[in-house]
Amino acid sequence: MSPGRAQLTPVAPRSRISLPALAAASLVLVTLALVLVFFVVPNDADQGFSQRIFYFHVSIAITAYACFGLGAWKALVHLWKRDPHADLESYVAVHQGVIFGSLVLITGSTWAKISWGHWWLWSEDQLVLFLVLFLFYAAYFMLRYSVDPGPQRANFSAVYALFGVVLIPVSFMAIRLAKQAIHPVVFTRHGPNFGGWILVTYCVAQVAMLVLAYTLYRVELAGKRVDARVRELKEVLA
Amino acid sequence: MTYVRDVGALARKDLLLELRARDTLPAMLLFVVATFVVFHFALPSGSSDLAASGLLWVAIVFTALLGLGRAFVPEREQRVLDGLVLAPCDRSAIWLGKGIATLVFLAAAEVVALPVFALFFHGLTAATVAAVVLADVGICAVGTFLGAMAVATRARDLLLPLLFLPLAIPIVIGGVGASIVGSPGRYLAFLALYDAVFALICWASFEYVVTE
Numbered sequence: 001m002s003p004g005r006a007q008l009t010p011v012a013p014r015s016r017i018s019l020p021a022l023a024a025a026s027l028v029l030v031t032l033a034l035v036l037v038f039f040v041v042p043n044d045a046d047q048g049f050s051q052r053i054f055y056f057h058v059s060i061a062i063t064a065y066a067c068f069g070l071g072a073w074k075a076l077v078h079l080w081k082r083d084p085h086a087d088l089e090s091y092v093a094v095h096q097g098v099i100f101g102s103l104v105l106i107t108g109s110t111w112a113k114i115s116w117g118h119w120w121l122w123s124e125d126q127l128v129l130f131l132v133l134f135l136f137y138a139a140y141f142m143l144r145y146s147v148d149p150g151p152q153r154a155n156f157s158a159v160y161a162l163f164g165v166v167l168i169p170v171s172f173m174a175i176r177l178a179k180q181a182i183h184p185v186v187f188t189r190h191g192p193n194f195g196g197w198i199l200v201t202y203c204v205a206q207v208a209m210l211v212l213a214y215t216l217y218r219v220e221l222a223g224k225r226v227d228a229r230v231r232e233l234k235e236v237l238a
Numbered sequence: 239m240t241y242v243r244d245v246g247a248l249a250r251k252d253l254l255l256e257l258r259a260r261d262t263l264p265a266m267l268l269f270v271v272a273t274f275v276v277f278h279f280a281l282p283s284g285s286s287d288l289a290a291s292g293l294l295w296v297a298i299v300f301t302a303l304l305g306l307g308r309a310f311v312p313e314r315e316q317r318v319l320d321g322l323v324l325a326p327c328d329r330s331a332i333w334l335g336k337g338i339a340t341l342v343f344l345a346a347a348e349v350v351a352l353p354v355f356a357l358f359f360h361g362l363t364a365a366t367v368a369a370v371v372l373a374d375v376g377i378c379a380v381g382t383f384l385g386a387m388a389v390a391t392r393a394r395d396l397l398l399p400l401l402f403l404p405l406a407i408p409i410v411i412g413g414v415g416a417s418i419v420g421s422p423g424r425y426l427a428f429l430a431l432y433d434a435v436f437a438l439i440c441w442a443s444f445e446y447v448v449t450e
Contacts, residue, residue, distance in 0.1 A: 132404055133404075135403070136404035136405070139400040142393065143387065143388075143391065143397060143401060146393040147391050147392070152450055155446040155447065155449075155450065156387050156391075158446065159446050160387070162439065163405065163439065167404070170431075170432060170435060173431075174407065174408035174412065174428065175411070177412070177425060178411045178414075178415065
């Protein structure tokens with residue numbers, strides 16, 4: 001047995017759902033969601049056509065939370081069980097979360113521009129929260145890439161990802177509080193009137209985004225794992 | 239009881255070091271007074287007192303950052319951290335001891351900074367002082383933790399503000415809220431909640447920062 005052999009990390013167990021099936025499912029679901037949003041659902045009485053972005057904006061936001069949650073969960077698994085795959089999985093989940101989080105900022109400010117005439121509104125809780133989270137998770141990447149790969153980097157990333165999942169509710173409370181004192185409430189929206197096609201469309205868009213995020217997560221994970229494997233093999237053969 | 243003794247010994251070590259070398263505290267004091275002067279000129283004349291109250295919190299956060307950036311540098315340079323990790327004490331004691339020492343520095347800087355602020359801008363309310371005390375605890379808890387991480391990275395002091403500021407936004411919101419509204423109870427309660435939540439998570443996970 002060559003001395004380098006022991007350095008190879010075990011191959012991750014295969015997932016139950018195959019990647020092509022996931023990709024096909026996300027294609028079908030996203031297409032269905034687009035059709036429903038643009039052709040089936042009626043215009044909003046108040047805001048007209050532009051309100052349709054809401055179906056994507058909200059479902060992307062919830063998907064981003066789900067990604068951050070998954071990242072924190074994998075971080076916990078890493079710290080707790082020392083699972084050798086959990087670190088990479090946590091990183092990929094956070095990465096997808098940041099991508100979807102950026103989409104929340106883009107769709108949110110597009111909506112704000114069309115509805116209220118400004119690209120940025122400090123009175124929109126979700127937008128401000130996502131800005132804070134975006135800054136926080138951007139620092140996650142800075143942290144991760146200024147530590148050499150190894151157990152220390154895995155620990156730092158895991159601990160910071162756990163901080164993130166605590167920061168989400170704390171920031172949300174803080175932003176709610178800030179609105180009362182620091183920024184006046186300008187826009188009050190009565191709760192969305194859910195029912196019929198609106199509810200169906202929202203649910204389809206939500207499922208589509210979650211499946212899409214999971215597919216992207218799996219694709220990135222597969223790529224990163226192949227990369228790591230090739231690097232390890234090269235080191236062993238060298 | 240040994241845990242309390244360990245924490246006390248670690249905090250005493252830092253305070254003694256500062257008393258002899260005088261590295262951090264004079265820098266923090268000069269910095270905070272200099273920021274107030276900058277803020278005076280940054281605020282156009284006739285600005286409201288509310289704006290100055292907000293700037294107080296900017297000054298506090300940045301002054302704390304100055305101290306936090308230095309907190310783990312001696313440990314790193316002299317390789318004390320390896321010894322501390324090997325010592326037969328709970329690893330979270332390292333965080334708590336360092337956090338208490340940093341809190342003392344920050345409080346000492348504020349004992350001067352708050353009267354100077356009152357002199358330069360406008361008087362302070364009891365609620366502001368209470369908010370500063372509560373915020374200090376949160377700043378030192380989170381900041382010491384992140385300082386320990388940042389000092390182990392290649393980027394070092396470049397990284398700490400990036401890691402710390404997003405986490406400090408809730409503190410600033412709570413602090414500014416408590417300084418400017420009539421009934422600050424809700425904001426003070428929020429700051430206390432922040433302190434409790436983040437102190438707990440830092441205390442529980444510090445072990446993973448210093449061990450592999």
